[in-house]
């Protein structure tokens with residue numbers, strides 16, 4: 001008797017299972033009339049040919065309205081090759097840049113935009129849902145040029161600094177007049193308010209630049 005055995009690598013089997021879950025999941029959620037269905041692939045590097053092929057097949061089977069290339073702001077210039085590899089496999093139509101709350105300025109986003117010919121639509125500024133922001137060109141470019149996020153800072157000033165103190169504070173800052181007293185007063189304001197981290201970050205960015 002001849003016994004025929006077929007061997008599959010675990011990776012290949014796993015990829016088929018993931019493909020099935022994605023395709024059947026989308027079909028089911030469509031039937032349930034969900035407003036938004038997100039298929040989130042695992043992270044992949046441009047050299048992982050099989051994973052890119054899997055992503056292409058999922059896109060072909062699910063026909064997404066929008067394919068988003070999500071990149072970490074610290075990836076730097078490697079973003080171009082990575083984004084281009086994505087674009088060659090699937091029809092990338094938008095970019096999201098995460099971890100903008102870290103030290104990286106997100107310059108790689110420019111490369112990703114050039115490689116995919118798609119706009120940045122959102123940025124991630126923290127680990128929670130409410131730290132996902134609509135992309136705004138001005139503060140992004142300002143930060144890239146090392147000038148701090150003036151418009152974000154102004155928003156935070158309106159939120160955190162009492163109305164009657166705002167003109168004086170802005171006047172002093174615009175004159176480059178940052179004293180220990182101002183710092184003390186701002187610490188007092190910070191302690192009274194909630195979104196301490198973000199405000200503090202904007203404040204330091206502006207004062208130190």
Ligand SMILES: Nc1nc2c(ncn2[C@@H]2O[C@H](COP(=O)(O)OP(=O)(O)OP(=O)(O)O)[C@@H](O)[C@H]2O)c(=O)[nH]1
Nearest residue numbers: 041042043044098099100101102123124125126127
């Ligand atoms: N500080 C900060 N952390 C973030 C941000 N975005 C994601 N993270 C954190 O980074 C970690 C990885 O995030 P994931 O969303 O799992 O990253 P991913 O690229 O989808 O990971 P895989 O698909 O599993 O490769 C998690 O701890 C997130 O909370 C961000 O904008 N800022």
